[in-house]
Amino acid sequence: MADLAELVDQIAKDMATTPERGRVADYIPELAKVSPAHFGLVAITADGQEVAAGDADLPFSIQSVSKLFALVEALGRNADAVWARVGREPSGSAFNSIVQLEAEGGRPRNPFINAGAIAVTDLVAAGDDPRAGVGAILRLVRRLAGDDGISVDGAVAYSEAATGHRNAALAHFMKAHGVITGSVDATLSTYFHQCAIAMSCRQLARAGRFLMHGGIDPASGEAIVSPERARRINALMLTCGHYDASGEFAFRVGLPAKSGVGGGILAIAPGRACIAVWSPGLSAQGNSLLGTAALERLAGAMGWNVFNPDG
Numbered sequence: 001m002a003d004l005a006e007l008v009d010q011i012a013k014d015m016a017t018t019p020e021r022g023r024v025a026d027y028i029p030e031l032a033k034v035s036p037a038h039f040g041l042v043a044i045t046a047d048g049q050e051v052a053a054g055d056a057d058l059p060f061s062i063q064s065v066s067k068l069f070a071l072v073e074a075l076g077r078n079a080d081a082v083w084a085r086v087g088r089e090p091s092g093s094a095f096n097s098i099v100q101l102e103a104e105g106g107r108p109r110n111p112f113i114n115a116g117a118i119a120v121t122d123l124v125a126a127g128d129d130p131r132a133g134v135g136a137i138l139r140l141v142r143r144l145a146g147d148d149g150i151s152v153d154g155a156v157a158y159s160e161a162a163t164g165h166r167n168a169a170l171a172h173f174m175k176a177h178g179v180i181t182g183s184v185d186a187t188l189s190t191y192f193h194q195c196a197i198a199m200s201c202r203q204l205a206r207a208g209r210f211l212m213h214g215g216i217d218p219a220s221g222e223a224i225v226s227p228e229r230a231r232r233i234n235a236l237m238l239t240c241g242h243y244d245a246s247g248e249f250a251f252r253v254g255l256p257a258k259s260g261v262g263g264g265i266l267a268i269a270p271g272r273a274c275i276a277v278w279s280p281g282l283s284a285q286g287n288s289l290l291g292t293a294a295l296e297r298l299a300g301a302m303g304w305n306v307f308n309p310d311g
């Protein structure tokens with residue numbers, strides 16, 4: 001098997017000089033300012049080895065990767081009542097699709113498309129002022145990453161709030177159907193702030209470790225979620241974590257993973273490794289182009305794949 005440190009280093013070097021890098025998201029104006037030249041990669045193995053390369057310690061906007069942490073928080077508070085609001089099916093549609101939500105009576109397909117994530121965040125925001133909901137999600141990621149320095153990028157949150165008309169449309173539509181119960185404005189504010197959490201690949205990889213260990217945070221030994229819930233979250237990440245490119249990602253990489261339009265991806269090889277990658281240029285479906293390529297190469301060389309007999 002390949003030497004992990006050498007491999008991670010080589011992948012980061014190759015990605016740094018790859019000319020075709022995808023397009024940086026520009027529908028959130030603040031994200032359009034980020035250089036597509038960045039590339040960071042961190043892999044943490046089940047035995048605790050941590051390997052980093054490139055811009056591994058530079059914080060970026062985690063965007064939709066935050067939907068994973070909001071889901072963990074909502075499940076912790078509401079358990080299976082979450083599934084009364086959102087489904088567990090891949091959408092086959094764009095992450096911000098409106099048409100499917102209307103066709104299906106306001107019930108989002110899954111917790112990772114925007115509509116589903118907003119419905120999940122409404123459970124976390126539930127009657128609180130927006131700061132309390134964001135505070136809970138931030139506390140969770142700080143605890144998981146073991147780093148109190150993680151914070152919300154206020155400029156990104158403001159930029160998204162000022163331009164987030166599609167998300168407002170989704171939220172109002174769900175409110176009309178009773179899928180959102182709190183104030184639409186408070187829920188959207190919580191959602192925009194959670195998406196604007198800034199983390200480095202190192203912080204993100206550490207925050208995902210519990211999902212490779214059946215729900216146990218290896219740093220504290222605490223159960224963040226039950227083994228069954230960890231398996232189910234991984235199943236959702238595999239089937240829905242990359243929106244209408246989830247099948248393609250499973251085909252190429254074969255790992256549960258969640259992407260964000262900031263260019264980050266958190267991938268889990270259960271029992272094996274937890275990997276965070278960042279490259280801001282995106283594919284047409286809004287997932288990191290080089291991040292996906294890097295994971296395909298790393299997971300392929302290491303044999304990390306949920307469909308491998310021993311992967």
Ligand code: DON
Pocket residue numbers: 062063064065095096114160167195259260261262285286287
């Ligand atoms: O709501 C939005 O559009 C963004 N805050 C998050 C979308 C996102 O990250 C999609 N992922 N690839």
